[in-house]
Amino acid sequence: MTNDWKSYNPLLLPAIKDLHEITVYEKNNGYQALRKILKDQETWSPNNVIGEVKAANIRGRGGAGFNAGLKWSFMPEPDGKPRYLACNGDESEPGTFKDRKIFEFNPHLFIEGSIIAAYAMQINVIYVYIRGEYRPFLKKLQKAIDQAYENGYLGKKVLGTDFSVEMYTHMGAGAYICGEESSLMESLEGKRGYPRVKPPFPAQRGLWGRPTTINNIETLANVPLVMNNGADWYLEIGPDTHPGPVLYGISGHVNRPGVYEYPAGMDIMTLINDVAGGVRGGKKLKALIPGGSSTPPLRADMLEGVSMDSDSLREAGSMMGTAGMVVLDEDTDMVDLIWRISHFYSHESCGQCTPCRDGTGWLEKTLRKIKDGNGELRDLDLLLAICHRMEGRTICALADAAAWPVRYSIDRFRDEFEKKCRKTVYAVA
């Protein structure tokens, strides 16, 4: 990426006052993509809309980075019975705080994207799942949904056409795991959020046994951009393999933390130093967690020339995740930090699979022992062995998400871990 980020004008969250009001949104080209599609359904048949979105290669912004249009194309042919779109606004990955910006500042962009998604997959019911902690933001979204109903974008016969769609909000009640798509469906069905075994995938058997697609909020907010301007235009933004705008949530030890919108593939050091104002207090950078707590931390010396897109981050030894970047300065105690992350996963494990339920607990206990100065060097081997027995051995990816930060931190910050295990160096309290 060159310096053109400075002249970049946000597309998902533009600086327009009161954009959350439907009148303002409409004045700024709002709901035009939906109008265009519904007015000319011959050109924009459901399959053609899916084709366009697929061509734009919107990579899922919830963490997996899967082509959204391709996901849509997995939905079977309609059989006259209900099918569902579930919008994932659970946003519980530590370090992530982007979707709430869409709810607060540009909810109609997301609503329009969801309606287009529903049309493309011939779905008539949309559920928006929002974490319970986001109640104040849910209220803002609900207001926008009510406005969209009033203006005829939602409900029976959208804009006078034969297409009808309902949109309901559903509030979680405090469970990280409900951001996992099958757990989200369990929670929507009124149960404990236990992830389901896949296959069958949601497109085959989802909510109430019917075909269902689950998309992240930010992913859906990208859809009107694509439909207004075309896939070719969209592909011009950011790197070829990971196009489009991205909401970067930058937190931790920086001078100007917050959510920023720039093209995907921004240079990491530019984001830290120029965009977010550098490490606070003039301190040195120690490490970065690039995309939420489950993405392996990178040492400062590993960040040279690395950019925020799936390929570059994979090469560097981490992942894009949710683009929730946690910046850590030289004073950060990595053992303490990783213990707290393990504590999180231990608390949030749903308890369904033994490797995860017990593994996350043992990671937490062993790390606490080390952090408290009671560790021995062999505990590091024990930690790695526990990781090995968790990864890939459970129904969902929570076990992997818990193991990776531990495994990679021991690898990349081994000195610090060893120091705490040597009693001669680390005074025991």
Add this chain to the structure above:
Amino acid sequence: MSDTNTFDATDLAEIERLTAKYPEKQAAVLPVLWYAQDKFGHTDPSVQKLVADTLNIPEAHIYGVVTFYTQFYEKPMGRHVLDVCTCLSCQVCGGYDILQYLEEKLEIKAGETTPDGEFSIQSVECLGACGYAPMLQVTNDKFVNHLTHKKIDKLIEALKAGKKPEFESNRMPQHENGSE
């Protein structure tokens, strides 16, 4: 509020409306539990039984749901529940200092309630306000960001006076210094 809990006609109409959003009644368990918690302040076993009876769903199922999700209170809590985030970004930005300050100020530990029943403190997992750390959430509702000792003093005063915090909007830094 430990006397017998009941739903009146208004409540039942609202529950009917919540249930209508879904093809199956069971899906309304979370929204109805939220509704009950708003009304009674908690979802203790007596409230769980009421919800179970109202929706005609086994009490065991309701109990399972309440105990799975952290935001449902299994027992009565203080009038104001202060959920201090101590996870990741909040941890490295002083979340534990804030928690300790609150504990000392209110003379209780995380997980406890003040003897007068005014305040409960909890140490919680990521609340999704990482850029505005350290922060806390007041009784499953408003976020109070960028906490300092002074801001906590003010918050406690306000809550004691019955004044709830306002919604804090965090604009994008990109828009603050930009040309717009």
